[in-house]
Amino acid sequence: xxxxxxxxxxxxxxxxxxxxxxxxxxxxxxxxxxxxxxxxxxxxxxxxxxxxxxxxxxxxxxxxxxxxxxxxxxxxxxxxxxxxxxxxxxxxxxxxxxxxxxxxxxxxxxxxxxxxxxxxxxxxxxxxxxxxxxxxxxxxxxxxxxxxxxxxxxxxxxxxxxxxxxxxxxxxxxxxxxxxxxxxxxxxxxxxxxxxxxxxxxxxxxxxxxxxxxxxxxxxxxxxxxxxxxxxxxxxxxxxxxxxxxxxxxxxxxxxxxxxxxxxxxxxxxxxxxxxxxxxxxxxxxxxxxxxxxxxxxxxxxxxxx
Numbered sequence: 001x002x003x004x005x006x007x008x009x010x011x012x013x014x015x016x017x018x019x020x021x022x023x024x025x026x027x028x029x030x031x032x033x034x035x036x037x038x039x040x041x042x043x044x045x046x047x048x049x050x051x052x053x054x055x056x057x058x059x060x061x062x063x064x065x066x067x068x069x070x071x072x073x074x075x076x077x078x079x080x081x082x083x084x085x086x087x088x089x090x091x092x093x094x095x096x097x098x099x100x101x102x103x104x105x106x107x108x109x110x111x112x113x114x115x116x117x118x119x120x121x122x123x124x125x126x127x128x129x130x131x132x133x134x135x136x137x138x139x140x141x142x143x144x145x146x147x148x149x150x151x152x153x154x155x156x157x158x159x160x161x162x163x164x165x166x167x168x169x170x171x172x173x174x175x176x177x178x179x180x181x182x183x184x185x186x187x188x189x190x191x192x193x194x195x196x197x198x199x200x201x202x203x204x205x206x207x208x209x210x211x212x213x214x215x216x217x218x219x220x221x222x223x224x225x226x227x228x229x230x231x232x233x234x235x236x237x238x239x240x241x242x243x244x245x246x247x248x249x250x251x252x253x254x255x256x257x258x259x260x261x262x263x264x265x266x267x268x269x270x271x272x273x274x275x276x277x278x279x280x281x282x283x284x285x286x287x288x289x290x291x292x293x294x295x296x297x298x299x300x301x302x303x304x305x306x
Contacts, residue, residue: 006198020133027135031180038089043173050168062123070254080252086236102216105234110220112238115283118220122188143190154204154268181214190221203277237253240280243272264290
């Protein structure tokens with residue numbers, strides 16, 4: 001069925017998007033219940049054709065990112081991504097382990113302070129689930145986009161975003177994909193929703209989780225006491241970077257090699273111990289690297305402590 005999709009709709013992401021779309025059909029057919037075969041086949045065909053442009057755009061948007069140290073050009077996310085650890089209660093998981101076990105946890109909130117890497121993780125999760133979707137298509141949603149809409153209806157907004165190309169996918173077909181577990185919702189930036197509308201969006205997310213129990217849902221946000229009342233969600237906290245992870249971050253960023261090498265030596269010698277709370281944050285680590293060369297020299301060219 002994906003042969004019906006013109007190659008120019010998929011671009012360089014074509015093979016990966018096609019692979020993701022091919023897995024959608026068996027998932028929907030397996031869970032469609034009493035819906036007639038004709039309606040199911042039509043829904044699958046429309047979803048594959050109608051979602052193709054959106055998925056290509058989504059894959060490209062998640063797969064290439066700009067950073068504080070690379071503001072002029074996007075970089076491949078997989079080249080600069082630093083793996084994270086996440087904790088839920090007494091349990092700690094590596095990010096890849098959580099991604100592979102999403103069908104077990106099903107409902108997940110990822111919390112972390114600004115600059116902790118939670119949004120980058122959301123994009124990494126999306127890319128991973130494109131490449132190994134297990135019959136489920138990842139839908140990456142930036143919740144802050146709802147702020148510009150008069151009506152804050154989450155599901156219609158997601159449907160409209162996915163099906164803009166010709167509106168070939170009806171809302172009922174979109175719902176069928178959700179109900180059968182064909183879609184994974186990656187809802188990024190709950191804390192970026194206008195405060196006056198946050199309760200409404202929270203209520204809608206919980207309603208979606210109840211109405212579509214087979215659809216995995218992942219929400220990222222800064223810490224919020226509200227999540228304690230999300231009874232069917234596991235809340236994972238992004239752990240601070242270890243010293244080893246800081247070295248990995250420095251090695252991967254697109255920056256002057258000599259500066260990176262000098263900064264790494266300083267981190268190893270004393271900075272990680274003296275500036276632990278800064279270096280454990282990916283954003284603050286990048287800021288320290290960015291300002292390192294200026295701070296290491298006085299107006300007279302003499303070295304000063306960083």
